[in-house]
Amino acid sequence: MSDIFLLAPEGVFFLILLALFAQSALQSALAGCPWGRYVPQVTFWLPPATVFVLVVAAVGLAFSGNLFSGTYSIDAVSQFFKLAVALGFTFVVVNASRQPTLSKDRRSDYFLFMAFSAWGLMLLASANELVTMYLALELSSYSLYILIPIRERSKEAAEAGAKYILFGAAATAISLYGLSLIIAAQHTTFISQMAHLDWSFTGNPQAAAGLSLFLSGMFYKLALFPFHFWCPDVYQGSSNETAAFVATLPKLGAVVILIRLAAFLKPGLEITTILAVLSAISMTFGNLCALAQKDVKRLLGFSSVAHAGYILVGLVAGTPQGLAAAAFYSLAYVIMNLLCFWVVSRVAADGRNLQLKDLNGLYKRAPALAFSLAVGAFALVGLPPTIGFMGKLFLVSAAWNNGYNWLVIIFVLNSALAIYYYLSLVRHAYTEEEAPENAPDTSFFASAGAVVLAALALILGIVPALAFNFAVDAGAALF
């Protein structure tokens, strides 16, 4: 097979980008001109196109190869994550296609930036060299900076955008500084060569410090403590649909880099211990803060901080199983959060921010949404038979007896801590009777999307092997 075909998923995605660009340009050029109405609506053709990318990405699972002098590798890891990105992007686009806080003339620009960001993540999945990673990461970040403030009549969105840029710029700068230290100390930026070098603090302090600093850029994307401060604010400030994107896909990008690097971060290394400690703090801090939240998106924001910690449990194990578990959990995380954000977006049919009490009596007003929210909440807790439980099981069993048993214990205790606030989502939706006035979206579109995502969370919880086998291949590919 010619090498060019290996790029099929991101290639097809790039064509969509071009189409979006053309759409955007045509729309502004033809504004006010009678031919303008012949330009098709972006929400009309984009969802089917993303489904097509999803299919191509699924076909692409079998690809493997090395491109661009080894900086870009097509392997089980990259293809798994490309599929995950394509899957997430499809749902995000469908979700955002009915965004009430987005005016019609901004739509094509909005989706253009969103697609750019997702495309950057696809490239990131294959990046096998630090500079390539950095470029792909920036590609996906820059468009997010523009995306977040796009919310009609909202100062909070502008504030969220500013916060995201400032934190992002700082984290990126730190990351870049770390990169320079790594190059100075190890004279290479290729992961395949880095794997054989010394990363202990005693052996090579400059390299260890450099790698730690480089990772902080990923921690920022992942919203891991202490780089999480933007997370609840940005979720709260940006529109529900944008938050659905910010909360899910960029984390995949961060996880894929951490997975590639974790392959040589063996248990016992100082950096690995730092990861473990940050993981423990992140999950505990995230869950404790979430307990006090009244705004649903803020609650989900702190829950993301906790989940970032959970994913690291698999990474510090330093085994193929651990990486597979982390990869699977990140997929689970994306599905669970898309599910919750879908419900949030539909219940807030007018695009406002949702308080917990706005969910009261949802079972009566929108049974499908209420059921899906319950599935999503129980999946986030990690209760069977959902994908969240399977993800948790894989993480725990991969990490046990690899030097960080204390972390595993903190992990399972945290899921007991977290039950309270996830349960309050279910409690408001199912047991509170007096309903607020604002009506949720009960259209077929709303229910169908929610039920599809809920079914995905349940089916992958009952038959996890469907997706988990690919994650196992991905984990094994790095060893």
Add this chain to the structure above:
Amino acid sequence: MSIPVLSILIFLPVAASLLVVFLKEDLAIRKVTLIASILEALAAIPLLWFEPAAGFQFVERVSWVPTWGLEYYLAVDGISILMIWLSVFTLPLCVLCSWTYIGRRIKEFHICLLLMTTACIGVFSAMDFVLFYVFWEAMLIPMYLLIAVWGGDQRRYASIKFFLYTLAGSALLLVVIVAFRVVGGTFAIPELMNSFFSFRFQFWVFLAMALAFAIKVPMFPFHTWLPAAHVQAPSAGSVILAAVLLKMGTYGFLRFCLPLAPEASAYFAPLMIGLSIASILYGGAIALGQTDIKKLVAYSSVAHMGFVTLGIFLFEQAGTQGALLQMLNHGIVTGGLFMMIGAVYERSHSREIGANLGLGKYLPAFMGFWGLFALASLGFPGTNGFVGEVLVFISAFRADTVVGLLIVPGALLGAAYMFRVSLKLAWGQPSTAASWKDLNKREWTYLVLPAVFTLVIGLAPGPFLRLMDPSINRLLNDYHTRTLKPVVASVDADSAVAGLTYARFALDFMANPDKEIPLADQVTITPQSLMLARATGNAPEREALSGIAPIVAEGAQQ
């Protein structure tokens, strides 16, 4: 056996609940659920061909997540089969006793009941540790909803307390399961029962498991969620909670703690016995002071379950028999009592004793059933409660007179609180029941079944004991073999030469596979060598080995 009996039992309620989703009429929902529950009982008929002596049966074993070693592995033995029957028969009773009691959100209610049954049967039949945990945790969701949606005034508090308590308890159980997989190499419970774990490992594993199970039982310091949950739950919820859910805790002790952590079980036995006695006395004493009938029965559950855990941790045949039988009895009797409380609540709209006085004259049938269940609850001869309690008593006195004497007040308290409430209900003055109707046909139906079993088990416990005996013997044999101290035994060569040779061979082979086996009169026999020989030897060798265990035990005492 080619019919997947257990899978049918597990998935039939799921299928029925999917059907119920599409029904609109309340009556149709009730009828469909009732029919499904009767079908479920019919589907359990093949379990009557259970062979007590044959170990794990009705095995279904399919790979589930091959890359992680998870299996869909179901089986029953003498310990679980009674619990499965109990779960199956609880479902139709719950549907019947909610026929008029539950008046709103009927569809969701019946879906919850059906899914509860699935989870309960799953817990008792799962032989893969992860599968067990899946059902164990999944059960929390419908139970939470039963309390939180259809409960009393304090339902929010009670349901969250129930959920937090049980989830926190079982969080560490997940780590235990994973640790077993890492150390023992498999999630399959029967295989794990044949492996050995160091005492240090057993120590921690036992603590984590005991926490999860003790909360579920619930044992004395962890019992506070139970009265809250029972009082707030609707009748059917209380029935499932009492009849099936609490049994999961004691089942866990029998299925996991004793076989997988035998030395730690022996080590912690004094603690567990102490907590059991505390549960018996404390539960009884608090029950004596209650004015709310439901709360009274809830505290009596704490006391009854204390008898069960006590029986388990005496590690003795009569005690374990009594415990297992008491699990069944408590399910039947307390389930019956909770259904009756539901029935009287529908008449008086109060669960206070003072609001339900003097029923004897106006509701004779009701009082008759109540009397029977109350007598069974306090362990009156001729009822099933007597058989279970007496077996535990015998075992307790045999083990230690002090333990036996300590639980005597517990039995007296049982009589005191049960008679106190029954007398007031029957003859209390002034009667509040003048205009009430006696039991209708539906109420008769759902009370007759437990009443029949109360008497049958009370008068002829033999068949039930025979059903569980081989499994109990195997459990205790394994336990005693594993907790033996390694000894140097001088053995009379004629007495058990075949078995000894085999044990010696096994031992030497383990230590030194290549060496010639020296012959000596003195051998060190460890539990491991005996178990290994038992697991790998052929039939005559196993036979001979059973002769050697007492010799080793004697050696240990010297």
